[in-house]
Structures are given as structure tokens and as C-alpha cells.
Amino acid sequence: MTRAEIYKLRTHRTPWVCAAALLVGVLMPSIALIWYTPADTAAYSSAYLDTYDVLSVLLGIIFGGWLLGTEYRQGTLKRLLAGEPRRMRVLAVKGAVGAAALSAVLAVAAVVGWAAARLVGSAHDVTVAWQGRSLLAAALTGLVAATIAYSFSAITRSDSFAMVGALALALVLEPLLSLVPTVGKYTLGTALDHMYQSVSGAQVLPATEHSTAGAALLLVAWVSTFVGVAAAAFARRDV
Secondary structure (H helix, E strand, O other), X not given: OHHHHHHHHHHOHHHHHHHHHHHHHHHHHHHHXXXXXXXXXXXXXXXXXXXHHHHHHHHHHHHHHHHHHHHHHHOHHHHHHHHOOOHHHHHHHHHHHHHHXXXXXXXXXXXXXXXXXXXXXXXXXXXXXXXXXHHHHHHHHHHHHHHHHHHHHHHHOOHHHHHHHHHHHHHHHHHHHHOOOOHHHHOHHHHHHHHHHHHHOOOOOHHHOOOHHXXXXXXXXXXXXXXXXXXXXXXXXXX
16 A cells, blocks of 8 residues: 555656645745845845745645545545555555655755755855754644644545645634634644744744643644544544
8 A cells, every 4th residue: 555655646746746846946045046145144044944934834735635635536535445444544554655755855855955055155155054953843844734734634525625724724723813812822833833943943932831842742732633533534434
């Protein structure tokens, strides 16, 4: 089954489009800086990092929703489960292969983006240091976003609804909940923001009122809840 998942990733268009979009995205700031010399030399580092930050989340949501949701839409999941009735194994293998593929693409994009920024920076006498912690924090955020979208695809049985649901959670529901006293301290976004800052080495926001270990446990609890609900729905409902 693992080979079948790898074959799906190799032959379908969506994973390649997502990978290409991420690679092109991290290169664009450096290409622009070939002709534009900013007064602040930090722009050579921050430009590709900011792009990597945003695209890793957006493309993680698209890829995570597509990974399982597309098989509902195309009707191939019924044939798969006829040959492999162990649904939890199906869900786990798809998730593991997808996570490994996404991690590999994120790692390659991080190196490509940094190499391009360093090359362009050197042409302007600017040294762009390797910012592994910031890149790792962005990659982890992208993986979490993909996991949430993957869970939504099992719950909604649709790739489109999974992507819309994950985006609505990130852009609408999380900001609204963060405004509610007490509740806002325990949202997924709060935990993820704290962990992002902790991993990247940035100043952790005092408003989170969590230790790094507490934020990590809160993040694990939220992700486990989404995955647990998705697993229960995938195991019990008709395909």
C-alpha cells in the first residue's frame, strides 16, 4: 500500500504543482532583489523567509486536503477499501506517506530559498546566514496545517470542504476565539504561535501565558483531537 501511495504522489498533478509553487515562491524574492537593493540588508533574509512562512501553510492545507479528499471525489477509495478493509491502516499509511513527502519538499524549498538569497546577497556584499530555526518553525506550522486539512478531509469526505474548513479555522474562527478572555489562551492558534516563536528563537508573547512544554502539550492535544475525530468518522461512516 505504501508503494501505491508513492505512485499516486508521483503521477498526480496536485503534489507537483504544490511543490513547484513553493519552490518558485521562495525564489521570487531573491529574483526581485537582483535589481532592487534595499536600504535594510535584513530584507535579503526576511523576504524569502516570509514567503516560505506563508506558502508552507497555504500549500500544506491544499496538499493535506487533497491527499485523502481527492479519493472521495474520484471514487477510488471504495476500491481501495475493498482490497484493504483495515481502515485505520489506510488512514495511517496515507498520512505517513503524505507527511514524509511534504517534509521532503519543505526541506528542499528551505535550502533552495536560502541558497538563492545567499547568492543574491553576496552580489550586494550581504551575507545571508542559514536560519534553520526559523525555517524549521515554518515547516512545522505547515505540517500542522496539512494535518488539520487531512483530518477535515476524512470528516467532510471532500477535498474542497477540507481546504475551506482549514482556511476558515485559521482565518476566521481562530481570530474570533482569540478575542474571548480565557478561551483565547487555549486555542490551537495560540499554542501554534507559541511553539513557532519558541522553535524559531523569537520572543514568546507574554499573552500566551504558557510555558513551552505547556504550549507543546496543548498543540498535541488539539492535533490529536482533530485526528481522533477524523479516525472515528473514517472508521464508522460509509465511504
